[in-house]
Amino acid sequence: MLATWFGVGLIPVAPGTWGSLAALPFAWVIHDLWGVLGLALGALIAFVGGCWAAGAFAKASGEVDPAAIVVDEVAAQWLVLIAAPLQPLAWALAFLLFRLFDIWKPWPVRWVDRHVKGGLGIMLDDVAAAGYALLALGAVAAIGGVLGVCV
Numbered sequence: 001m002l003a004t005w006f007g008v009g010l011i012p013v014a015p016g017t018w019g020s021l022a023a024l025p026f027a028w029v030i031h032d033l034w035g036v037l038g039l040a041l042g043a044l045i046a047f048v049g050g051c052w053a054a055g056a057f058a059k060a061s062g063e064v065d066p067a068a069i070v071v072d073e074v075a076a077q078w079l080v081l082i083a084a085p086l087q088p089l090a091w092a093l094a095f096l097l098f099r100l101f102d103i104w105k106p107w108p109v110r111w112v113d114r115h116v117k118g119g120l121g122i123m124l125d126d127v128a129a130a131g132y133a134l135l136a137l138g139a140v141a142a143i144g145g146v147l148g149v150c151v
Helices: 015-061 071-081 088-104 109-115 118-147
Strands: none
Touching (some): 015 071, 015 088, 015 118, 071 088, 071 118, 088 118, 109 118
């Protein structure tokens, strides 16, 4: 259940996108109740638990990185949302930026995806993509601030 984020990963079309989308309401509640630190802790717990769950699911399925595993998207999406204010447009931008970098997989995301194996590898490439999304979100916020537009 954890690996597929309660079955969301079993959606046959674009499971990673659905996993990232399914992460948003949980993140909103966590952020609303416990703030940024709660969301950061949630991302860490999802990452650690996800390493185990993704590894076990992959081993049981016989696949290296089954598409049904979306806990990696959840943990990484939460990581990006740490930097976004609790506003729908900012969260939509954080969602889009994470999906862009997770799908595109610029270096070193692609390297991690190809060379780090097991549950850690499944989780780590999404965290690397989240790093790019965080940088892009910060750049948009800085440019927006200079132009007097809030992100």
